[in-house]
Amino acid sequence: MKRGAIRTVLLGDAQAGRLVPPSGQTAHLTLFVAGAMAFLAVFALALSLAAGRLADRWAEELARSATLRINAPAEQMAAQTEAALKILRQTPGVARARALGREEQAALLAPWFGAGLPLEDLPVPQLIEITAAEPAYDEAGLRLRLQAAVPGAVLDDHSRWRRPLVRAAHSLRRLGWISVLLIGGATAAMITLAANAALAANAQVIEVLRLVGARDGYIAGAFMRRFTLRALIGSAVGTGLGMIGVMLLPEASAEGGFLTGLGFQGAGWLLPLAIPPLGALVALAATWAAARRRLKELS
Amino acid sequence: MIELDNVGYSYGGGELLREVTVRLAPGSFHFLTGPSGSGKTTLIRLCYGALQPSSGQVRVFDTDLRGLDRDQMALMRRRIGVVHQDCRFLDHLPVADNIALPLIVSGRDVAAEAGNLAELMKWVGLGARADALPPELSGGERQRAALARAVIMSPDVILADEPTGNVDWEMSQRLLRLLVELNRMGKTVLIASHDLGLIRAAKSQVQARVLRISDRRLQLAGADL
Numbered sequence: 001m002k003r004g005a006i007r008t009v010l011l012g013d014a015q016a017g018r019l020v021p022p023s024g025q026t027a028h029l030t031l032f033v034a035g036a037m038a039f040l041a042v043f044a045l046a047l048s049l050a051a052g053r054l055a056d057r058w059a060e061e062l063a064r065s066a067t068l069r070i071n072a073p074a075e076q077m078a079a080q081t082e083a084a085l086k087i088l089r090q091t092p093g094v095a096r097a098r099a100l101g102r103e104e105q106a107a108l109l110a111p112w113f114g115a116g117l118p119l120e121d122l123p124v125p126q127l128i129e130i131t132a133a134e135p136a137y138d139e140a141g142l143r144l145r146l147q148a149a150v151p152g153a154v155l156d157d158h159s160r161w162r163r164p165l166v167r168a169a170h171s172l173r174r175l176g177w178i179s180v181l182l183i184g185g186a187t188a189a190m191i192t193l194a195a196n197a198a199l200a201a202n203a204q205v206i207e208v209l210r211l212v213g214a215r216d217g218y219i220a221g222a223f224m225r226r227f228t229l230r231a232l233i234g235s236a237v238g239t240g241l242g243m244i245g246v247m248l249l250p251e252a253s254a255e256g257g258f259l260t261g262l263g264f265q266g267a268g269w270l271l272p273l274a275i276p277p278l279g280a281l282v283a284l285a286a287t288w289a290a291a292r293r294r295l296k297e298l299s
Numbered sequence: 300m301i302e303l304d305n306v307g308y309s310y311g312g313g314e315l316l317r318e319v320t321v322r323l324a325p326g327s328f329h330f331l332t333g334p335s336g337s338g339k340t341t342l343i344r345l346c347y348g349a350l351q352p353s354s355g356q357v358r359v360f361d362t363d364l365r366g367l368d369r370d371q372m373a374l375m376r377r378r379i380g381v382v383h384q385d386c387r388f389l390d391h392l393p394v395a396d397n398i399a400l401p402l403i404v405s406g407r408d409v410a411a412e413a414g415n416l417a418e419l420m421k422w423v424g425l426g427a428r429a430d431a432l433p434p435e436l437s438g439g440e441r442q443r444a445a446l447a448r449a450v451i452m453s454p455d456v457i458l459a460d461e462p463t464g465n466v467d468w469e470m471s472q473r474l475l476r477l478l479v480e481l482n483r484m485g486k487t488v489l490i491a492s493h494d495l496g497l498i499r500a501a502k503s504q505v506q507a508r509v510l511r512i513s514d515r516r517l518q519l520a521g522a523d524l
Contacts, residue, residue: 019403021391208387211349212448213377214404215370295369 019209020202020222027230030194034234034279035241037187041180042242042272048176049271050262055169058162064095064136065158068128072152081126084150088130091145093137100127125152187231187279188286195227195290203294210298220291224284231283236276243272300325300456300487301346306355308341315341319355319517321510323456323489328482328505330498331491332520333512339491340384342512343460346489347379348372360455377405380449380486382459386441388433395420395429398447405452416451423447423477439470446477456487463497471497479505 068088072080081099088097100108102120105127139157146153199206202223209219246263264271301323308316315338323329323346331339344350345357348364357364359375367375388397399409399416409416420426423443428436436444442462449457459478463471475497482488482505492498501507509520 019389019392019400021389204387205389208389208400209404210373211376211381211383211387212401212404213373213375213452215373217370218404218406 017222017225020198020205020226023198023201026194026198026201027226030191030227030230030283031234031237033190033194034187034231034283035238037183037190038235038238038275038279039242039245041183041275042239042246044176044179044183045272045275046246046263048173048180049264049268051169051172051176053265055166055173058169059166064132066130066132067156067158068097068130068146069154069156070126070128070150070152071154072126074123076152077126080150080152081128084128084146084153087142087145087149088128091137091142093133093135094130095133096129096131098129100129184278184282188282191227191231191283191286192290195223195287196294198223198226199290199294206295207298210295216292216295219295220288223291224287227287228280228284232276232280235279239272239275243269246272300327300360301489302358303342303345303352304356304358306345306352306357308338308345308350309353314515316345316512316517317515321517323487325455325487326482326485327487328479328501328507329489330501330507330509331489331512332493332495332498332509335493337512338515339493339512340460342517343381343458343489343491346458347376347381377401377452378454378456380452380454380457382442382445382449382457382462384460384464386433386445388441388444390433393430393432394425394436394444397433398425398444398451400448401452419447419451424473439466439474442466442470442474443477446474450481450486454486457481457489459488459490461492462490463492463494468496472500475501476504 068084070077070080070084085097085099088094105124106115108127109124139155143155146155206219249263303319303321306316306319307314319342331342333339341350345352346359348357348359348367351365360378362375364372364375388394389400392400395416396403398420399412402409402412402416417426417429420429423446425440425443425447428440433441433444442464446459446462449459457478462474462478466474471494478488478490479501498507498509511518511520
């Protein structure tokens with residue numbers, strides 16, 4: 001693309017714009033498409049970022065933690081817990097081992113049984129939270145030692161359900177980014193179609209301009225300016241509405257889990273602001289390519 | 300100014316022109332005549348690069364047109380005023396803007412040339428019609444507007460394709476006088492016309508040579524016209 005053409009578009013040549021007759025319907029459709037696509041792009045972006053955060057958090061939090069569950073008769077519970085903790089503290093590769101208190105265990109069960117659960121009266125197993133060090137402990141060895149000393153202990157290292165979750169979050173993020181790319185491609189395709197329609201409808205105008213000595217860059221500029229501005233305005237409105245929509249989503253909370261984590265955080269809010277300029281750029285390139293193709297057919 | 304050297308033009312298997320050699324000298328006045336469909340419009344279009352010859356060479360301002368890229372072609376066209384058979388205006392813009400179109404697309408300051416534009420419009424008798432849209436103009440007014448647009452850049456060459464095609468005798472005389480006047484100002488003029496009466500009328504005003512397309516070849520017609 002020549003610099004002159006870019007300058008024509010950016011600085012604007014009101015004269016050039018006037019040479020192409022106004023095109024009501026195409027203009028509105030382009031605005032609408034750009035707006036709708038930007039709106040969708042905001043959500044795809046929010047989804048990707050949220051999924052990425054989720055995957056990172058899950059991977060980070062779950063990677064190093066395991067749970068030891070001790071099922072024992074009430075009178076042996078304290079002794080077995082003590083024995084298990086002792087083994088764990090002696091095991092190389094265990095950074096921390098901590099028995100959960102009564103309140104903590106009650107909080108974990110509260111969503112299922114309601115608050116005010118008389119935990120003392122129920123045969124609830126004791127949970128021990130294990131945080132692995134780097135390098136981590138030998139899992140098989142630990143199991144054997146626990147089996148010998150603490151018959152009621154069951155080691156659960158979380159990896160069984162952690163991996164599919166992290167994998168799912170990663171796929172979700174990938175899908176989000178693919179959606180963003182597809183939205184960009186679809187925008188380019190639709191603006192190309194609209195530009196082609198406008199160029200075809202104005203074939204006579206283009207021919208006259210060419211005959212009186214207008215350069216290709218000048219003619220293409222008249223169309224590019226139009227479609228670029230429409231895409232910019234449309235996607236700015238769409239992005240604005242999309243961001244308001246994301247803002248109105250409920251705050252991230254423990255109760256809502258993943259769904260309320262959607263949206264942008266911190267600097268992430270700056271990312272959707274790139275959508276309007278990118279949309280305008282896509283429109284610029286699409287119109288330029290379409291105009292170039294069309295003009296080549298004229299002598 | 301414009302030289303055609305052994306030019307041939309064929310389209311879709313049919314040969315329209317062959318072995319055309321002609322030279323339009325600066326300040327000359329030529330008529331191009333021949334029956335309908337003999338290739339007058341094609342020859343005019345070859346002269347300003349709207350068509351590429353199938354064979355031979357077209358030189359404009361001593362430059363081979365084949366060597367020009369698209370931008371150079373656009374710049375070359377600013378030096379040639381063309382009056383098209385069907386005029387070709389931008390129908391959504393008023394006549395004044397249509398006449399100023401070559402100025403606009405070449406990036407000239409139209410406001411600074413407003414005086415010239417008004418004078419030119421008066422010269423072609425359209426002073427009162429500046430704000431009219433092209434579809435509102437009569438045939439004669441359209442032809443005069445097309446002529447005004449062709450000369451606004453003060454070109455060295457004026458090519459007119461049937462400029463008196465659908466106007467009455469009086470109007471065609473008026474257009475002819477305008478073209479003769481331009482020729483006196485030193486412009487090279489080529490008019491394609493099948494109107495022999497017009498050509499005879501011109502011969503009393505200007506030293507015009509007549510080129511005739513006959514049997515796909517271009518001949519210099521004798522003084523018998």
